[in-house]
Amino acid sequence: MSAPRTVEVGGAAPYTIAIAPGLLDDGHCLAAGIRGKHVLLASDANVAPLYADGVEAALRRARPGLAIGRFVIPPGEHEKTLVRFGEAMGALAALGATRDATVIALGGGVVGDLAGFAAACWMRGIDVVQLPTTLLAMVDSSVGGKTAVDLPAGKNLVGAFHPPRAVVADTRALRTLPKRELRAGLAEVVKYGAIFDAGFLDWLDANADALLARDDAALAEAIARSCEFKADVVARDPREHGDRALLNFGHTFGHAIETEQGYAGTSGDGLNHGEAVAVGMVLAARLSTALGLAPMADAVHLQALLQRFGLPTGMPAGLAPERLLARMRLDKKADAGGIRFVLWDGAGRARLVTGVGDAEVLATLADTRSS
Ligand code: ADP
Numbered sequence: 505m506s507a508p509r510t511v512e513v514g515g516a517a518p519y520t521i522a523i524a525p526g527l528l529d530d531g532h533c534l535a536a537g538i539r540g541k542h543v544l545l546a547s548d549a550n551v552a553p554l555y556a557d558g559v560e561a562a563l564r565r566a567r568p569g570l571a572i573g574r575f576v577i578p579p580g581e582h583e584k585t586l587v588r589f590g591e592a593m594g595a596l597a598a599l600g601a602t603r604d605a606t607v608i609a610l611g612g613g614v615v616g617d618l619a620g621f622a623a624a625c626w627m628r629g630i631d632v633v634q635l636p637t638t639l640l641a642m643v644d645s646s647v648g649g650k651t652a653v654d655l656p657a658g659k660n661l662v663g664a665f666h667p668p669r670a671v672v673a674d675t676r677a678l679r680t681l682p683k684r685e686l687r688a689g690l691a692e693v694v695k696y697g698a699i700f701d702a703g704f705l706d707w708l709d710a711n712a713d714a715l716l717a718r719d720d721a722a723l724a725e726a727i728a729r730s731c732e733f734k735a736d737v738v739a740r741d742p743r744e745h746g747d748r749a750l751l752n753f754g755h756t757f758g759h760a761i762e763t764e765q766g767y768a769g770t771s772g773d774g775l776n777h778g779e780a781v782a783v784g785m786v787l788a789a790r791l792s793t794a795l796g797l798a799p800m801a802d803a804v805h806l807q808a809l810l811q812r813f814g815l816p817t818g819m820p821a822g823l824a825p826e827r828l829l830a831r832m833r834l835d836k837k838a839d840a841g842g843i844r845f846v847l848w849d850g851a852g853r854a855r856l857v858t859g860v861g862d863a864e865v866l867a868t869l870a871d872t873r874s875s
């Protein structure tokens with residue numbers, strides 16, 4: 505196997521993201537960040553049967569003395585709860601985990617957020633190694649150190665900044681990912697190009713077929729470049745006081761759509777996160793055009809690229825523009841100054857804009873219906 509691609513994430517607690525096919529079988533790579541002898545392997549009931557035995561066997565080959573416990577939750581965002589968090593604490597206690605123990609998060613963003621938060625809290629903080637198995641988690645949630653669980657009152661309301669000790673992304677694990685989840689991850693990949701680099705959007709356009717066919721080299725390139733963009737902005741602004749907010753391109757609209765639909769994406773009758781962000785990015789691009797900030801052609805290109813990836817680009821039927829606007833006002837990123845939109849001056853050039861008039865927002869929402 506050739507050497508993995510690596511991305512270094514700087515800041516107060518630097519770490520390395522390794523990206524290559526087959527890394528989940530590479531005990532040396534998996535064990536590199538493990539300091540003590542206790543490991544809690546956290547996963548969900550879809551991912552564990554596919555990959556947990558292989559990961560555990562690889563770890564045992566590399567470190568025969570490890571005490572490895574398992575913590576497996578049912579799949580789905582609705583499991584990212586304080587109850588599951590309490591169970592994770594119980595699993596660490598049963599393992600006799602000491603301060604040098606490691607939590608390994610094997611799964612998508614749900615497992616990563618929950619296991620990361622458990623690691624942040626056990627004995628006031630132990631190591632977490634992220635083994636993301638969704639494209640979304642590889643390019644977004646496993647990088648940057650945000651961990652959390654949801655409350656009935658809202659998503660991610662309880663959490664901590666707790667950067668991982670290492671991130672290991674095995675592109676081969678994406679072969680079993682449902683197609684809809686792959687596409688959702690591609691929406692976040694497109695987002696990086698939209699915010700930071702028009703040339704990356706062209707690269708995505710040229711490599712769309714390879715990415716959809718899950719070609720390892722194309723995926724590794726897309727993941728590495730996405731992680732570089734995110735690592736860069738996170739190092740500059742770890743706690744989201746400034747630039748990191750640009751990562752919310754498409755998300756103010758997207759979150760409003762998700763909440764208005766009651767997060768029905770996984771049950772099939774609503775948009776999932778990546779799909780909502782895809783629609784949100786088109787809305788942000790079109791609002792930018794309506795405000796005279798950016799050329800229409802860039803919005804049209806973005807929409808075409810998202811469509812190539814099989815993503816929705818129009819407002820779902822049945823969502824009233826007025827209700828979405830009301831939702832956006834309640835978003836935790838809105839403050840006394842009103843809604844902070846991430847808009848763009850054209851492809852690759854995002855920026856924060858406040859003081860956008862309601863009439864423009866409502867008109868853009870009304871004009872971007874799905875056909
Ligand atoms: P995300 O990373 O999109 O936030 P989740 O953690 O909810 O999301 O994962 C999305 C779904 O995909 C879950 O049902 C999860 O069990 C499943 N899943 C994650 N990774 C894989 C994989 N590599 N192969 C098959 N299914 C997977």
Ligand code: ZN
Pocket residue numbers: 644692755777781
């Ligand atoms: Zn997102």
